[in-house]
Each structure stands twice: as C-alpha cells, then as structure tokens.
Amino acid sequence: MNIKEIGAYLRVRGEMDEETERxxxxxxxxxxxxxxxxxxxxxxxxxxxxxLRLSGxxxxxxxELAARHFVECDEVYVVLLTMGMxxxxxxxxxxxxxxxxxxxxxxxxxxxxxxxxDAYEEEKRxxxxxxxxxxSCGYGDLPLETQGPLLRLLSPEKIGVYQNESxxxxxxxxxxxxxxxxx
Amino acid sequence: MYFSQAISTRRLVLDGATGTxxxxxxxxxRPELLNVLSPEILTEVHRAYVEAGSDVVxxxxxxxxxLKADLRTYTLEDLVRGAIDAAKKSGAEYVLYxxxxxxxxxxxxxxRTFEEAYELFAEQALLAEKYGCDGVLIETMGDLxxxxxALLAFRENTSLPVLCSMSFEESGRTYLGxxxxxxxxxxxxxxxxxVGVNCxxxxxxxxxxxxxxxxxxKVPVLVKPNAGLPEYRDGSTxxxxxxxxxxxxxxxxxxxxxxxxxxxxxxxPDFIKEFSSDVKSLPFRIPNGDFxxxxxxxKAVPFSGKTKAIGERVNPTNRPLLKQAFLDSDFDYILGLxxxxxxxxxxILDINCGMAGVDEKRLLSGTVTExxxxxxxxxxxxxxxxxxxxxxxxxxxxxxxxxxxxxEERSLSSVLPLAKRYGAYLIGLCLDERGIPQxxxxxxxxxxxxxxxxKEYGIDKKRLLIDPLTMAVSVDHNNGKILLDTIEELKKRxxxxxxxxxxxxxxxxxxxxxNGALYRLIKDRGVTAAIVxxxxxxxxxxxxxxxxxxxxxxxxxxxxxxxxxxxxEERRVDLSLRECVCKGRTxxxxxxxxxxxxxxxxxxxxxxxxxxxxxxxxxxxxRGEVFLPALIAGSETAKAMLDYIKKNCFSEGxxxxxxxxxxxxxxxxxxxxKNIVKTVAGNYGYRMIDLGRDVPTERVLAAIxxxxxxxxxxxxxxxxxxxxxxETVKAVKRAYPSIEVLVGGAVVSAxxxxxxxxxxxxxxxxACLVLNGLFG
Numbered sequence: 029m030n031i032k033e034i035g036a037y038l039r040v041r042g043e044m045d046e047e048t049e050r051x052x053x054x055x056x057x058x059x060x061x062x063x064x065x066x067x068x069x070x071x072x073x074x075x076x077x078x079x080l081r082l083s084g085x086x087x088x089x090x091x092e093l094a095a096r097h098f099v100e101c102d103e104v105y106v107v108l109l110t111m112g113m114x115x116x117x118x119x120x121x122x123x124x125x126x127x128x129x130x131x132x133x134x135x136x137x138x139x140x141x142x143x144x145x146d147a148y149e150e151e152k153r154x155x156x157x158x159x160x161x162x163x164s165c166g167y168g169d170l171p172l173e174t175q176g177p178l179l180r181l182l183s184p185e186k187i188g189v190y191q192n193e194s195x196x197x198x199x200x201x202x203x204x205x206x207x208x209x210x211x
Numbered sequence: 212m213y214f215s216q217a218i219s220t221r222r223l224v225l226d227g228a229t230g231t232x233x234x235x236x237x238x239x240x241r242p243e244l245l246n247v248l249s250p251e252i253l254t255e256v257h258r259a260y261v262e263a264g265s266d267v268v269x270x271x272x273x274x275x276x277x278l279k280a281d282l283r284t285y286t287l288e289d290l291v292r293g294a295i296d297a298a299k300k301s302g303a304e305y306v307l308y309x310x311x312x313x314x315x316x317x318x319x320x321x322x323r324t325f326e327e328a329y330e331l332f333a334e335q336a337l338l339a340e341k342y343g344c345d346g347v348l349i350e351t352m353g354d355l356x357x358x359x360x361a362l363l364a365f366r367e368n369t370s371l372p373v374l375c376s377m378s379f380e381e382s383g384r385t386y387l388g389x390x391x392x393x394x395x396x397x398x399x400x401x402x403x404x405x406v407g408v409n410c411x412x413x414x415x416x417x418x419x420x421x422x423x424x425x426x427x428x429k430v431p432v433l434v435k436p437n438a439g440l441p442e443y444r445d446g447s448t449x450x451x452x453x454x455x456x457x458x459x460x461x462x463x464x465x466x467x468x469x470x471x472x473x474x475x476x477x478x479x480p481d482f483i484k485e486f487s488s489d490v491k492s493l494p495f496r497i498p499n500g501d502f503x504x505x506x507x508x509x510k511a512v513p514f515s516g517k518t519k520a521i522g523e524r525v526n527p528t529n530r531p532l533l534k535q536a537f538l539d540s541d542f543d544y545i546l547g548l549x550x551x552x553x554x555x556x557x558x559i560l561d562i563n564c565g566m567a568g569v570d571e572k573r574l575l576s577g578t579v580t581e582x583x584x585x586x587x588x589x590x591x592x593x594x595x596x597x598x599x600x601x602x603x604x605x606x607x608x609x610x611x612x613x614x615x616x617x618x619e620e621r622s623l624s625s626v627l628p629l630a631k632r633y634g635a636y637l638i639g640l641c642l643d644e645r646g647i648p649q650x651x652x653x654x655x656x657x658x659x660x661x662x663x664x665x666k667e668y669g670i671d672k673k674r675l676l677i678d679p680l681t682m683a684v685s686v687d688h689n690n691g692k693i694l695l696d697t698i699e700e701l702k703k704r705x706x707x708x709x710x711x712x713x714x715x716x717x718x719x720x721x722x723x724x725x726n727g728a729l730y731r732l733i734k735d736r737g738v739t740a741a742i743v744x745x746x747x748x749x750x751x752x753x754x755x756x757x758x759x760x761x762x763x764x765x766x767x768x769x770x771x772x773x774x775x776x777x778x779x780e781e782r783r784v785d786l787s788l789r790e791c792v793c794k795g796r797t798x799x800x801x802x803x804x805x806x807x808x809x810x811x812x813x814x815x816x817x818x819x820x821x822x823x824x825x826x827x828x829x830x831x832x833x834r835g836e837v838f839l840p841a842l843i844a845g846s847e848t849a850k851a852m853l854d855y856i857k858k859n860c861f862s863e864g865x866x867x868x869x870x871x872x873x874x875x876x877x878x879x880x881x882x883x884x885k886n887i888v889k890t891v892a893g894n895y896g897y898r899m900i901d902l903g904r905d906v907p908t909e910r911v912l913a914a915i916x917x918x919x920x921x922x923x924x925x926x927x928x929x930x931x932x933x934x935x936x937x938e939t940v941k942a943v944k945r946a947y948p949s950i951e952v953l954v955g956g957a958v959v960s961a962x963x964x965x966x967x968x969x970x971x972x973x974x975x976x977x978a979c980l981v982l983n984g985l986f987g
Contacts, residue, residue, distance in 0.1 A: 047795070051844075117584060120585045125551065131886060
C-alpha cells in the first residue's frame with residue numbers, strides 16, 4: 029500500500045492526520061482482498077503520418093505524447109485491468125453505512141489498481157521485457173476517444189468491463205493502459 | 212419428437228464453436244452478415260458438426276440484436292431468417308436460436324433499462340419462432356438480470372423451450388458475481404427448459420460449477436466449455452487444449468449428470484467427434500436437486516434447518532426518516548438500513564414501500580433494483596398491491612418471497628398467478644373476508660384453502676409459508692397460546708410457517724423481553740422464518756412464558772414484573788456534544804445526546820452543538836489541521852444526531868433549510884467530490900436530492916420539476932466534461948432563472964463559474980458557506 033498516494037486521492041496536503049491514516053488502514057483490506065481481472069495484448073507499432081498504428085488493427089495512437097513516449101519502442105502492451113463489479117458493490121455498501129469509509133475505500137481502490145498494474149509490469153519485466161512507464165487515454169494529447177477502440181481489442185465483456193455511452197468504463201475501477209516495450 | 216421431449220428423455224450432443232470455424236475460413240468481422248451473404252459457408256460448418264455427431268446446432272444468431280448487428284444493408288429479420296435457414300439445411304435434428312448478450316449492462320450497473328432490453332430480446336424471440344427454430348439457447352451471459360430479461364422475453368413471446376447458460380469463473384460465480392446455484396434456481400423458477408454453463412473455462416475447470424448447478428437443478432443441465440483458456444499468440448487468439456483432453460473432461464462432466472454437452476470457443480468438429488458416441492451411450496436421468504428455498508443473485512437461503520430471520524426494518528410505518536428517504540429516492544439511506552440488518556444477522560430482507568402519496572409500483576421495483584445488487588440477500592417483497600408486486604417480481608434477480616396472499620378471493624386471484632409466473636415463494640396469512648379468526652381450527656382451514664387454491668395454479672405447497680398471525684396478548688391473554696397451538700397444528704399438516712413477532716407485546720412494558728421469549732418458543736417449534744428485528748435476543752424468561760402459554764390472565768403477572776424496567780444504562784461522556792461533532796465521535800455523541808435532549812433544547816442543540824460543531828470542524832479543515840476524512844466523519848456524527856433529534860422532537864416534515872438537487876454531470880463518473888458535498892451539506896440541514904454520476908441535462912431538469920429545489924449543485928472532474936456542465940447550467944438557467952446553480956470540481960474555476968452564471972465553490976466546506984449565504 030502506498031499510503032501517500034491514497035492520501036493524494038483524498039486531497040490530503042502535507043502531513044497526514046492520524047484519523048485519516050487509521051481510516052485508510054481500516055478499509056484498505058477490502059480493496060486488497062478484491063480480485064482483479066486482466067485482459068492484455070501485445071501489438072507491433074506502425075509509424076504513420078497520423079501517429080502510431082497498432083499493427084493488424086485500425087487503431088492509431090495520435091499526438092505528441094505517444095510519439096515521444098514510445099520513441100524507443102516497436103511494440104506495446106495494451107492492458108485492461110478491472111477491480112470488477114465487486115469493487116462497485118463494496119464502495120456502494122461501505123458508503124451507505126459510512127460515507128467517510130466509502131470515500132476512503134474509493135481512494136484505496138484507485139491506488140490498488142496502480143499496484144496491480146505495477147505487479148503486471150513486474151511480471152513482464154521478469155520475462156525479459158524492458159518497459160516504458162504506462163500511459164492512458166486522456167493523458168496529455170492522447171485523445172480520450174481512443175479508449176473505446178483500444179478497449180474493443182481486448183474482449184472486455186469477457187472480464188466484465190463495459191463502456192457506456194459517455195465513454196466511461198463500468199466497473200468504474202477499471203483502467204486501460206499502454207506500456208511500451210523498448211527495443 | 213419435439214425438442215422439449217427430447218431433452219427430457221435422452222442425452223443430446225450440441226455443436227462446438229461457430230466463430231472459431233468462421234475465423235478459420237477467413238471471416239473475422241461481423242459474422243452475422245454471412246447469414247445473408249454466404250449462408251452456404253454456415254451450412255458447411257453446421258453440417259460438419261452434424262457429421263461429427265451433434266444432434267443440435269445453434270444458428271448463427273449470437274449477435275443478431277439491434278445493438279450489435281450491422282443493420283445498414285440488411286434488416287434483423289433478413290439476418291435471422293438467413294441464419295436459421297442455413298442451420299436447417301445442415302440436416303441437424305434440432306436447430307436452436309442462439310441468443311447472446313446485448314453487450315451493454317442493464318440498469319443500475321449501466322444505463323439500459325430492463326424494459327428496453329426486454330424489447331430487444333422480444334424482437335428476436337418473435338423471429339426465432341417465425342422461422343421455425345426448435346428451441347432457444349440463451350448463452351454466455353454474465354449478468355443474471357440480463358439473462359432473466361431474455362428468458363422472460365422468449366417465454367412470454369414464444370412457446371419455444373428455452374435453454375439458459377452463463378459463463379462462470381472457477382470460483383463458481385460470473386464476473387458480475389452471479390452464483391451458479393442461484394442462477395440455476397432463478398432460471399428454472401422462470402421456466403427454463405435446461406440450465407448450464409458455457410464459454411469462459413475449459414471442461415477441466417468446470418467440475419465445481421457443474422456440481423453446484425446439479426445440486427439444485429430439476430431440469431436437464433448443459434455444458435459447452437471452451438478448449439481451455441485463450442492466449443494471444445502472434446496477433447491471434449489460440450486455445451491450448453487438445454481434443455483428447457477436452458473429450459476426457461467433458462465425459463466426466465456428462466457422467467456427473469450433464470445431459471446436453473458440446474463445445475464453445477476453440478472447439479471444432481473434431482472435438483465433438485471425439486466424445487459424441489461415448490456421451491450418447493451414458494444412461495439418462497433428469498437431475499433432482501433437493502434445494503428448497505429462495506435466493507438472490509448471489510445467495511441462496513434454504514427453508515430448512517433453523518428459523519431464518521427476515522429483517523423487518525425497511526417498512527415506512529412509524530419510521531419518518533425512511534418515509535422521507537422514499538420520498539427523496541435517497542437509496543443510500545435505504546441501503547444503509549438493509550446492510551445494517553445484514554450485519555446484525557438477517558438472512559432475508561423484507562421490503563415494504565407502502566405509504567400514502569407515492570407511486571408504490573415505481574418505488575418498490577426501484578428499491579429492489581437499487582438494493583439487491585449491493586446487499587446480496589434474498590428479498591421478501593411486501594405489498595398488497597398486485598401491480599407493484601408484479602413490477603418488483605419482474606426485475607428481482609432471484610427467487611423472491613412474496614409477502615403476502617390471504618384467504619380472501621380477491622387476494623388469491625391476484626397474487627397466486629404472479630407467484631406462479633415468476634416462480635416465487637409466498638407467505639399466506641390466516642385471514643379472509645371474515646377477518647382474523649379467533650380459533651386455531653379456522654386459521655388452519657384458511658391455510659388449507661390457500662394451499663388448495665395455490666395447487667390449482669400449479670404452485671407446490673412447498674412454496675407456501677403460512678403466517679398464523681400474531682395478535683397482542685394485551686388484548687386477550689390467550690392470544691399467545693392460540694398462536695403457538697396454530698403453529699403446532701400447521702406443522703402436523705406439513706406446512707412451512709412464518710410469523711412477525713413484535714405485535715405480541717403491543718401495549719406492554721419491556722417488549723424486548725416478551726418478544727425474545729416468544730422467539731425462543733417458536734424456534735423450538737421449528738418455525739421456518741420469523742420477521743424480526745435481527746438484534747432481538749431470545750430468552751427463557753419464565754414470566755413471559757407463562758403469559759405466552761395462556762397462564763397469565765390480563766397479563767397481571769407480567770406487568771407486575773416488568774412495569775418500570777430501567778431504561779438503557781446511562782453512559783458517561785467527557786466530551787461536549789459540540790466536541791463530539793467536531794471530532795467525529797458518533798457513538799459517544801449519540802449516548803450523550805440521548806441524555807441531554809429535551810423537546811425544549813432541540814433547536815438549541817441543532818444550532819449550537821451540531822451546526823456549531825460542523826463550523827468548528829470546517830475552520831480546522833480550512834487551516835489544514837484536519838483533512839477530508841475527518842470533515843466527513845464529523846459530518847456523519849452530525850447526521851446521526853440530526854436524525855435522532857428529528858425522529859424524537861419534531862413531527863414529520865420539519866422544514867429543511869432548502870432543497871438542493873446535486874449531480875455529477877454527464878460523461879463524468881468521478882463522484883467523490885459530489886458525495887462529500889452531499890454528505891456535508893445534508894448535515895447542515897439541506898435536503899439533498901442526489902441524482903448520481905454521469906447525469907444528462909434532461910434528468911436534472913426532470914428532477915427540478917419533481918422536487919422543486921431552490922438550488923442545483925453540479926460537479927465535473929474532467930476537462931472533457933466541462934462542456935456538458937456548461938450545457939446543463941445553461942439549460943437550468945434558461946428554464947428556471949430563479950434557481951441558484953453551484954458548480955465545483957477539479958476543472959472548474961471561479962472565472963468559469965462566473966462565465967456561465969453559476970456560483971463557484973472549491974470544496975464541500977465552501978459549498979456549505981455559499982448555501983448558507985443564500986438560504987441560511
């Protein structure tokens with residue numbers, strides 16, 4: 029657990045007060061005990077005028093961020109990680125009994141996603157990949173609209189992830205990330 | 212032989228994957244277009260399966276719904292007709308309509324309503340029957356709600372037998388949490404012709420799931436596993452399992468009791484050929500699961516063993532706060548009541564929304580939808596109104612308990628058909644046109660009458676729980692004895708029984724003692740379920756027993772023993788009330804409040820201690836001495852105190868400071884900030900109507916019409932949704948110029964707020980200051 033990061037989600041500035049820390053330690057096990065599901069694929073990158081196209085697809089990563097971030101890469105992993113509908117239920121039920129704990133749990137899940145993605149990357153590194161840091165749609169000039177097409181490459185319904193009409197992921201505690209594989 | 216006869220008399224081999232075969236032939240995308248463009252290819256695939264030993268093939272209609280199919284050139288009818296014709300030409304003995312998920316979540320997880328989804332399935336149902344399918348396979352479902360919706364649509368619009376199948380993980384649950392046994396119970400209660408599992412896993416990982424289904428199934432069980440787990444290799448999906456291993460595992464599932472077997476992703480005609488003759492030579496039997504009880508999507512509760520506690524608290528009678536919550540659609544409050552009872556040990560929850568001035572139909576089904584997924588306990592739907600009952604039964608994800616039917620003809624003829632249609636269990640009250648009988652004999656006769664009438668509708672006596680009706684002993688000291696004797700008599704006649712307890716002690720002191728004594732007595736008598744306060748403790752109190760067994764005339768002994776039983780022990784608290792709020796100490800604050808509060812000082816406590824404490828806390832927060840969690844914790848303490856004061860000192864409908872409709876704008880699911888404002892402002896005395904997240908403008912406008920608020924508060928966290936906020940603010944301002952609009956959230960600034968004519972607040976604390984400035 030990275031308690032500082034959870035604090036940041038809760039907009040804690042400076043030194044964390046004891047009460048907040050106690051609350052985080054109380055509810056974190058709920059997030060920790062939730063199983064995540066992953067769907068990922070490895071794609072080659074084709075450099076085109078529009079940007080970086082994922083080979084074998086019509087999905088292109090546009091913008092400067094992607095171009096810069098993956099400059100050393102010919103391949104990427106696109107990974108969808110979800111904390112599942114269980115996370116939605118746990119946040120809702122915790123919130124109903126105690127809004128405080130519900131909000132803290134919400135932040136704990138956000139942090140948990142990052143830790144699980146760290147672990148995912150660690151596995152890949154063990155297999156010998158040299159990786160860039162991960163980015164997601166909506167970062168910098170990488171358009172949020174690209175998330176939908178990326179998602180469709182990952183059979184999201186097989187792990188229970190959907191995108192609604194407003195381009196949002198359900199369960200909310202889900203992330204689509206792109207990690208570069210360095211040459 | 213009709214397909215429905217075939218599945219209940221012999222083993223049938225289903226087909227394997229269609230998609231895998233099409234990909235092999237070079238068709239990756241929009242496979243349903245082949246139904247019109249190249250049906251001969253489909254026929255070739257189906258025929259290969261028939262030659263491998265499949266008795267049944269599924270038409271290529273998995274994606275033939277209006278949301279998924281490409282309907283730019285051809286109509287849905289074209290696609291369905293093409294698929295079914297192609298399948299029939301293969302020479303298969305039976306052709307099934309293959310119905311897959313819509314690819315969207317149903318409300319409340321997604322936006323698609325149950326009714327809309329129903330229409331999308333009903334459209335397919337009519338076509339499936341029109342073009343001559345022998346049956347339907349609803350498959351690869353992950354959400355029990357969607358499966359139920361599809362099953363209802365096919366059952367209500369066709370006479371085809373419907374096979375139901377979901378995709379499970381090794382845990383025995385779907386990724387949305389549906390339990391395999393609960394799925395089987397629910398689907399067969401709604402008339403599924405077979406239940407089972409497909410896709411997701413290989414057959415080697417399905418033993419536990421299939422066993423769970425078999426343990427409750429009373430209809431044939433089907434399995435269509437994948438050829439192991441998918442892997443991506445060189446840009447394409449491959450399934451690793453070999454046909455020999457697959458066949459061995461499938462055979463083992465068939466021996467356990469699955470009588471309809473085939474394959475899903477990654478399987479080919481070779482796979483089917485490997486096991487088809489072995490499977491067909493196994494003996495046939497329909498499973499006979501012995502489970503007798505009800506379930507939610509995730510939890511099954513058997514009506515055997517010890518007495519089950521049905522939580523009684525979601526009932527607005529004498530609960531002004533719950534009434535208000537129903538009026539405001541404040542489902543958090545209702546959810547809280549449910550979860551609190553669950554923690555206290557309730558195994559089933561009674562849901563009653565009956566009160567004047569509400570649309571009970573909408574409210575009951577709404578409450579069921581909002582709570583069932585989170586609480587996960589089976590529900591007891593408590594209403595006397597058939598339309599409300601039916602609306603709730605329709606959306607309820609599981610096998611429900613209906614509360615209640617009675618011996619009156621009007622009740623029997625309106626409730627029994629619903630219990631039958633939705634496969635529900637049902638509580639029968641021992642009363643009829645003549646009222647509640649005073650004697651054991653007549654009550655038992657009414658029970659028999661209800662059972663007889665239920666049987667005429669095809670409802671087994673097992674599904675009936677008789678309530679002998681608890682009457683107050685203060686009215687007649689024999690009421691306890693009559694109750695207990697009626698229970699004994701019903702037991703002898705093999706009835707399940709249920710009763711509410713608390714009425715027994717009406718008008719007497721120390722009610723929990725008498726209620727607890729009755730609880731012990733009925734548990735000893737093996738009552739199936741009791742509608743109770745789950746915290747009620749059983750006891751062996753002699754004085755109560757004497758009264759309950761009819762030996763205490765006019766309750767004199769009981770009253771002598773218990774009049775003036777001391778109230779709850781007083782607790783010493785060192786902090787002041789104001790400090791309790793400021794430090795977020797709910798337990799201590801409540802203990803102290805209960806001692807300090809009188810009718811005369813209620814206003815002062817609210818102003819000085821509760822609001823004052825919140826102000827102190829707000830200042831600390833601004834100085835950076837405490838952070839958000841502490842701010843909300845204090846707010847919760849304040850809320851607990853305000854709830855208690857309102858309940859005890861004010862009659863209903865005490866005016867709030869102002870009504871505020873609050874929402875996160877369309878496109879935004881980040882609602883932490885909005886929830887904090889809601890909690891904190893709610894505890895400053897504002898009536899907060901929370902519309903949730905990702906809320907389109909039209910819903911905000913509709914809520915303004917419904918609740919007539921003085922202010923609207925909107926939150927946005929992403930730059931991409933700022934435009935939606937602008938749109939909503941402008942629409943509100945245009946239609947209701949006098950309503951104040953507050954905006955906040957990470958991407959919102961004071962300048963932006965000014966530009967759209969709204970008021971800015973940077974956080975919950977400031978939002979309250981703005982509201983106080985306007986309405987305080």
